[in-house]
Amino acid sequence: MIRIKEFKEPQHNLKSEKFVNPKKLILPLCQHTGRPSTPCVKIKDEVEEGQLLAKEDGFISAQLHSPSKGKILNISNFNHPVLQKGNAIVVLCSPEKKSYSLRKHIDDLGNDEIVDIIKNNGIVGMGGAGFPSHVKLQPPKKIDTLLINGCECEPFLSTDHRLMIENLKEIFIGIEIIAKLIKPKRIVFALEENKTEEKKQINFYINTRKFKLPKTELIILKTAYPQGGEKQLIYAVTKQKVPGGKLPLDIGCLVHNVATCFAIYEAVYLNKPLIERLVSFCGDSLVKPKNVWVKIGTTLQELFDQKILEFINEPKKIISGGPMMGITLTNLEYPILKGNGGFLFLRNHVTEIKESACIRCARCIDVCPMNLLPQEYVKRVKNEEYNNLVDLNIKDCIECGCCAYICPAQLPIVHYIKTGKVYVPKN
Numbered sequence: 001m002i003r004i005k006e007f008k009e010p011q012h013n014l015k016s017e018k019f020v021n022p023k024k025l026i027l028p029l030c031q032h033t034g035r036p037s038t039p040c041v042k043i044k045d046e047v048e049e050g051q052l053l054a055k056e057d058g059f060i061s062a063q064l065h066s067p068s069k070g071k072i073l074n075i076s077n078f079n080h081p082v083l084q085k086g087n088a089i090v091v092l093c094s095p096e097k098k099s100y101s102l103r104k105h106i107d108d109l110g111n112d113e114i115v116d117i118i119k120n121n122g123i124v125g126m127g128g129a130g131f132p133s134h135v136k137l138q139p140p141k142k143i144d145t146l147l148i149n150g151c152e153c154e155p156f157l158s159t160d161h162r163l164m165i166e167n168l169k170e171i172f173i174g175i176e177i178i179a180k181l182i183k184p185k186r187i188v189f190a191l192e193e194n195k196t197e198e199k200k201q202i203n204f205y206i207n208t209r210k211f212k213l214p215k216t217e218l219i220i221l222k223t224a225y226p227q228g229g230e231k232q233l234i235y236a237v238t239k240q241k242v243p244g245g246k247l248p249l250d251i252g253c254l255v256h257n258v259a260t261c262f263a264i265y266e267a268v269y270l271n272k273p274l275i276e277r278l279v280s281f282c283g284d285s286l287v288k289p290k291n292v293w294v295k296i297g298t299t300l301q302e303l304f305d306q307k308i309l310e311f312i313n314e315p316k317k318i319i320s321g322g323p324m325m326g327i328t329l330t331n332l333e334y335p336i337l338k339g340n341g342g343f344l345f346l347r348n349h350v351t352e353i354k355e356s357a358c359i360r361c362a363r364c365i366d367v368c369p370m371n372l373l374p375q376e377y378v379k380r381v382k383n384e385e386y387n388n389l390v391d392l393n394i395k396d397c398i399e400c401g402c403c404a405y406i407c408p409a410q411l412p413i414v415h416y417i418k419t420g421k422v423y424v425p426k427n
Contacts, residue, residue, distance in 0.1 A: 001224040001232070002367050002402050004155055004324070006194065007282070007349075012158045016166060016278055016291040019308050021095055025067055025297030026335040027053065028080050028088040032130040034060030039089060045072045049098040050273050053089050056119070062132045063122035067275035067295035068093040081320040081334045082327060088335070091297065100270040111181050114268060121267035122274045122338075126259035127228075128321070130339040133260060137181045144252035146184040147237055148175055148261065150191045150198065151221065151228030154322025156282040157342040160258050162291045163278055164198045167262055168205070174261030176211045177268050182254060187216040188237050192223040225324060226400040230255045232369050244396045259341070280342035284349060285315035294336055300343060301332040311345070319344040324401040356409045364403035364413060370396050374403035374413045381416040386423040394420050 030036040037054030041047060047066045054064040073090040080086035106114065119134035127149060148171075152160040164171065179187060189202055199218065206216050221227055221236050231242045233255060240251050248255055259277065266272040275296055281303070282289040287310040294303070300318075303309045319326035320334065320343055329343075336343075364374040373392055380388050394417065403413040 001227065001369055002405060003223075004225050004405070006223075007155045008158045008161075011280060011282060011289040011291050012161060014162075014290055016162045016293060017308075018293045019298070019303070019306075020097060020293075020295070021306075022068065022093055022295050022298045022302055024073070024299075024302070025070075025091040025093060025295060026078050026088050026299060027064060027066075027091065027297040028078065028083075028086045028335060028337065029054055029064065030080070030083065030086050031064065031296070031337045031339065032062040032124040032132055034058065034062070034132060036087065037061060037064045039075055041072050041075075041089065043072050043075060046070075047072060047091065049096075050275065053091075056132070060132060060135060062124050062130075063120060063273070064089070065122055065273035065275055066091055067297055069096045069098070070094045079331075079334045081329060081337060081340065100266075100272045103269045103271070106177070106180075106268060109268075114177065114181060117271065118264055118267050121272065123260070123263050123267050124274065124338050125257060126263060126277065126339060126341070127257035128325075128339050128341065130337075133264060136254065136256075137178065139182060139249045139254060141249050142252060143182045143249065143254045144185045145238060145254070146175075146178060146182065146187045147233060147253060147255045148187065148189045148258060149228055149230075149233055149255055150189060150195065150258045151233065152195075153192060153223075153225045153228040154324055154326075154342075155225075156344055157280045157322050158282075159278045159280045159291055159341050161195060161198070163262060164195070164202075164258055168198070168201050170265045171258050171261045172205050172211050173269065174263070174265035175256075176213060177264050178256060178261065179213050184214060184254070187213055189216065189218045190233055190237055191218065191220055192227055193220050194223045225402065226369055226398070229369060229398055229400060231398070244393050274338055277336075277338065277340075279336060279340060281309055281345070282342060283315065283345035283347075285311050285313055285345040285347045287312050296338055297335045299333055299335050300329075304332060313347055315345040315347050316350040317344075317346045319346065323349075324405065325399060353410045353412065355411055358409050358411060361408060363406045363408070367402040367406050369400060369402065370398060372397055374417070377420050378411055378413055378416045381420045381423075384423075386420065387425060389420050389424045394424060397421075
């Protein structure tokens with residue numbers, strides 16, 4: 001792990017803003033781990049807010065809903081912030097907004113019914129991976145420890161922080177729902193030590209037993225990167241390592257991001273699909289970095305067209321995600337997905353990389369949170385020795401970027417690792 005300057009000011013302390021009137025939405029069919037959704041609407045159809053637009057295709061897939069009332073304008077290939085291009089449904093929006101009624105309790109619902117509600121509302125992991133939540137909430141093995149991830153270790157991003165400050169009660173209700181489904185022996189709410197404002201209220205909810213939870217505790221971890229990574233978090237809390245090629249459930253653990261807990265609350269108590277989320281917009285090119293609630297499918301360009309965001313100067317780099325694991329975008333014509341926690345617009349923080357020869361200093365090995373050999377990946381990819389990457393467990397790399405960050409030769413190590421994963425033999 002490494003220490004990185006956080007750059008979370010000033011949006012860290014600003015109340016989140018609301019943006020509810022996009023003119024057009026671009027909704028990619030692949031916003032989750034697994035197979036893309038299958039459209040169940042056609043061009044010129046009139047749709048309501050929350051209406052199903054695309055059905056899940058198989059067990060590892062997710063439903064897609066309309067974030068706004070409107071009309072289907074197109075179903076075609078559009079920009080995708082991860083895949084670069086992908087099929088998407090385009091909705092021409094109406095300004096009308098739907099209201100959602102609050103369910104008083106869920107005591108009359110069985111576990112299967114709750115899972116179906118979560119599935120039918122298209123809830124996926126909000127921490128970035130986008131794994132369908134209904135699948136994760138039906139583990140084939142007994143879960144001993146449920147970990148709630150509130151670390152948010154990427155520089156600049158502060159959506160989870162603001163969500164915990166502004167919607168902690170709803171997050172705890174979401175945790176209550178998860179606990180009802182998987183029945184863990186204990187729950188651990190994990191924060192980094194820089195999250196000082198949340199500690200008091202979380203401890204209050206835990207100590208006063210306001211929610212129906214098993215043994216629950218708050219654990220404060222050192223502020224480091226990538227502390228919020230799933231396997232790193234599990235080890236920091238339980239001192240157990242997830243074996244290579246295995247999942248957290250194989251050692252009795254399950255991890256959920258705080259934003260996912262909030263989305264599960266809205267699905268079960270409001271019957272509200274995952275159609276909007278809180279997003280950090282940060283960087284030195286913006287007049288005012290901020291956290292904004294936006295409809296899924298809103299393009300970055302529209303946020304600037306409607307003056308929600310403004311540039312001080314033209315950015316040299318636009319990044320979907322944080323600076324360590326994010327993906328560079330070529331323009332503003334990209335939609336916001338279910339898993340997008342932030343976007344960066346950088347100018348002064350961008351420096352030209354001048355790659356030189358590896359000096360065999362082994363710093364990349366020292367900082368690798370997965371205890372891998374990054375410099376060997378670079379060497380073998382350069383030599384096109386892809387068959388030799390399997391024995392070095394290249395697939396265990398989480399692409400956190402610690403190795404590239406620390407490298408004195410400025411080698412783009414993660415780029416080489418991504419290339420290696422593409423060409424490594426499948427069997």
